[in-house]
Amino acid sequence: MTPPQAEPAVELRGITKRFPGTLANDSVDLTVSAGEIHALMGENGAGKSTLMSVLYGMERPDAGTIRVDGREVSFAGPAGAMAAGLGMVHQNFKLFDSLTVAENVVYAAEPRRFGLVDRAAARRRVRELAEEHGLAVDPDARVGDLPVGLRQRVEILKLLHRGARTLILDEPTAVLTPAEADALFAVLKSLAAQGRTVILVTHKLREVLEGSDRVTVLRDGRVVARLVTAETTADEIAAAMTGRAVELDRVHAPGTPGDVVLDLTGLATDGVRDLELAVRAGEIVGIAGVAGNGQSELVEALAGLRPVTAGRVALRGRDITHASATERRAHGLAYVPEDRHAVGTAPAASVADNLAMGHHRTSLSSRGLLSPAAVRAHARRLVERFGIKAATEEVPASALSGGNLQKLLIGRELAHEAPLLLVEQPTRGVDIGAVQNIHDQLIAYRDAGHAVLLVSAELSEIRGLADRVLVMYEGRITATYQKDEADERSLGLAMAGGGTAPVEAVD
Amino acid sequence: MNNRISGALRSPVTFSVLAGVVIGALFLLGTGADPVTAYQAVLTGALGADGIGSTLSTGTSVLGMALALAIPLRAGLINLGGDGQLVLGGITAAVTGLYVPLPAPLAVTLALLAGMAAGAAYAALAALCENHLGVPLLVSSLLLSYPAVSLASYLARYPLKEPGSSLPQTRALPEGVALPAFGDSTVTVGLVLVLLAAAGYWFTDRRTAFGYEIRMTGLNPRFSAYAGVERRGLTLKLMAVSGALSGLVGAIGVLSFPYRFVDGSLTAPGYTWTGLTAALLAAAAPLGTVIASLFFAVLQVGGLAMERTTEVPRELTQVLQAIVIVFLAARLRFPSRLWRRRKEAV
Numbered sequence: 001m002t003p004p005q006a007e008p009a010v011e012l013r014g015i016t017k018r019f020p021g022t023l024a025n026d027s028v029d030l031t032v033s034a035g036e037i038h039a040l041m042g043e044n045g046a047g048k049s050t051l052m053s054v055l056y057g058m059e060r061p062d063a064g065t066i067r068v069d070g071r072e073v074s075f076a077g078p079a080g081a082m083a084a085g086l087g088m089v090h091q092n093f094k095l096f097d098s099l100t101v102a103e104n105v106v107y108a109a110e111p112r113r114f115g116l117v118d119r120a121a122a123r124r125r126v127r128e129l130a131e132e133h134g135l136a137v138d139p140d141a142r143v144g145d146l147p148v149g150l151r152q153r154v155e156i157l158k159l160l161h162r163g164a165r166t167l168i169l170d171e172p173t174a175v176l177t178p179a180e181a182d183a184l185f186a187v188l189k190s191l192a193a194q195g196r197t198v199i200l201v202t203h204k205l206r207e208v209l210e211g212s213d214r215v216t217v218l219r220d221g222r223v224v225a226r227l228v229t230a231e232t233t234a235d236e237i238a239a240a241m242t243g244r245a246v247e248l249d250r251v252h253a254p255g256t257p258g259d260v261v262l263d264l265t266g267l268a269t270d271g272v273r274d275l276e277l278a279v280r281a282g283e284i285v286g287i288a289g290v291a292g293n294g295q296s297e298l299v300e301a302l303a304g305l306r307p308v309t310a311g312r313v314a315l316r317g318r319d320i321t322h323a324s325a326t327e328r329r330a331h332g333l334a335y336v337p338e339d340r341h342a343v344g345t346a347p348a349a350s351v352a353d354n355l356a357m358g359h360h361r362t363s364l365s366s367r368g369l370l371s372p373a374a375v376r377a378h379a380r381r382l383v384e385r386f387g388i389k390a391a392t393e394e395v396p397a398s399a400l401s402g403g404n405l406q407k408l409l410i411g412r413e414l415a416h417e418a419p420l421l422l423v424e425q426p427t428r429g430v431d432i433g434a435v436q437n438i439h440d441q442l443i444a445y446r447d448a449g450h451a452v453l454l455v456s457a458e459l460s461e462i463r464g465l466a467d468r469v470l471v472m473y474e475g476r477i478t479a480t481y482q483k484d485e486a487d488e489r490s491l492g493l494a495m496a497g498g499g500t501a502p503v504e505a506v507d
Numbered sequence: 508m509n510n511r512i513s514g515a516l517r518s519p520v521t522f523s524v525l526a527g528v529v530i531g532a533l534f535l536l537g538t539g540a541d542p543v544t545a546y547q548a549v550l551t552g553a554l555g556a557d558g559i560g561s562t563l564s565t566g567t568s569v570l571g572m573a574l575a576l577a578i579p580l581r582a583g584l585i586n587l588g589g590d591g592q593l594v595l596g597g598i599t600a601a602v603t604g605l606y607v608p609l610p611a612p613l614a615v616t617l618a619l620l621a622g623m624a625a626g627a628a629y630a631a632l633a634a635l636c637e638n639h640l641g642v643p644l645l646v647s648s649l650l651l652s653y654p655a656v657s658l659a660s661y662l663a664r665y666p667l668k669e670p671g672s673s674l675p676q677t678r679a680l681p682e683g684v685a686l687p688a689f690g691d692s693t694v695t696v697g698l699v700l701v702l703l704a705a706a707g708y709w710f711t712d713r714r715t716a717f718g719y720e721i722r723m724t725g726l727n728p729r730f731s732a733y734a735g736v737e738r739r740g741l742t743l744k745l746m747a748v749s750g751a752l753s754g755l756v757g758a759i760g761v762l763s764f765p766y767r768f769v770d771g772s773l774t775a776p777g778y779t780w781t782g783l784t785a786a787l788l789a790a791a792a793p794l795g796t797v798i799a800s801l802f803f804a805v806l807q808v809g810g811l812a813m814e815r816t817t818e819v820p821r822e823l824t825q826v827l828q829a830i831v832i833v834f835l836a837a838r839l840r841f842p843s844r845l846w847r848r849r850k851e852a853v
Binding site: 305326337347353357 | 713714716718719723726727729731732733734735736737
């Protein structure tokens, strides 16, 4: 940790930002010293992104002052923030896929020669920057062909090219493998060692503990803790984020597997091939993998939303390879999709209507008549049973927080009591408090004798819940582990494609 | 209940309608007319003793078409082929009424059913184009409309033309082959049929599993597909119902005064577009669609009266209608933008 200098790199004082209905930032102070890696933590909705939007000129604060390098500033937009030496890597990269690395890096700040873009100079510049900061990447590669980890480097190079002295990274590791994340932190540390400042917006405890110098924790728009990383613990940060003590990374007791419920042989669909897999009653099978290795396609094919091109899918002994989504559900399948807003719910519909989906032709109606009273009663039951926080069951689902919307979705699907549950990313973007609740629900569901196929990018989640862990890489299962063999290192290696030869998945 | 009233007052619909009225008043002032007199003329013209019958018979067609467009719209589908389905329903009813040798009441019933069947089949064709050929419904329904209108026009001008007449119209239907009217007004049993259709729509929407699936598909098609609602089947069913209602409006038009198919008389008043406007205004909600349809029927009929009594051209009511739509369209974009801002904010 570099000793704090006289002028902090960034100093926010009393930032208040109000949106209709919410106080996103309530008089927040944040001081980031030059040369440090400063983690800004908080659950979803704690106000991290708003604070960074204010700092980066994308939102105007209702009150408060911003100082950059000791000078008070007021940005009209990101351009002003960039001119003042700030640079931000957004969660969704803002790159041109069809252009080369060099073209992306110099975009909007091109070296010119006779009024034209000097491509040779651009390539040279990128090479120099890459070498200087240990960000190895081929300047002539097309960005669309690069893996995410390298694209992120391009984003960082872009900022360095424009002379950013303070880098803001929003959830930088969300899409990275553990190895890529480690590489990123090595780069960030060397940048900090050169005197640049890094602000890391994240909710992942592990990387904060390993990679940051100081931590500021937000909750409900206020600063609730300012910590020095070396002197704190994961539990302390988690407690600050949630406002109560939370048990992290619990590993649940294994289940007792029974009959095979789901059986895949030689399954192929878009981006998935030769997939063998079985899930038994009373067992959770976890699929680990970096996003984009065929997990989503596999689950969609199982749910009947994507055609199977080869192989066979059997559910409770019946061939459902080409069955429709409705037939699958009728035969005993429930599904929690990855995207709660776009697929799993209708945000504009009421909580009651959202909870009725799938039950509306079975328990809630008779001869096609759907009684509004039954729909409301059903909603009240599930709201109560799964602890969904909603003002009434008539409010639109969009009014719920991410965690509560996820509880709604999981509750609705669990209520089918289907022999097979497909769950994708059950706790992505969900508050730590709700995570525990959701995990407990899934374990209870398994213990009631149901089969669960869990897809998650969160290794700790897979390790905590799954009785068997499969790693998916480039559309295939490349490794299988029993619960106690799955350690983070070998899983991470397998997720990056460095695993051992494919292991037979079916025991 | 209080909440509900204040919610309705603050709703964008109220706002759009009020904005339309205010801007319309400015237009009136600009042309030197007195807005109060003009609006008064609209209201008395449409709802006074002389106008109410005309408003209700116009309302029959507007409401019928509004329902025809609202039902698919509830699932996010837009049927732009109302004109074609309407005209096919009308010509089919005319042919049935003219050539079926049955007692009058049976002939009327059969003509209504035949008109509905023709409209339904034609609208279903547009749905099939989307389902199996990948032509977007918006395009297939709109483009199919033109040949249907032309076909009916050809039939009324050549094979079915009334001998000796200079007008492009069929012979008049036989004596008694007509919808019973209320008293000596132009309001017929057709209004009852359309109101029954509205009641059926309300019931389906509120009280059936099918109506629930329609609503959820409209709010998020990926959500309903995920839960197993079969989109192609739904599109086909809703388009058939929509076409049947358009055909019904056409048949009612033929089975009321002037008791024949006159080329252009069904489409000229623009019921399809007024109906679409009403359905959009109400966001396809059943009760709202009924209210919006009556609102536009009042504007249409009252506009004529205003022109007669105040020399303000009736086009003003169309300006009003357009302003209401522009404001509503602005609302359609407004919340989604706010929503995105909110999501980025957290």
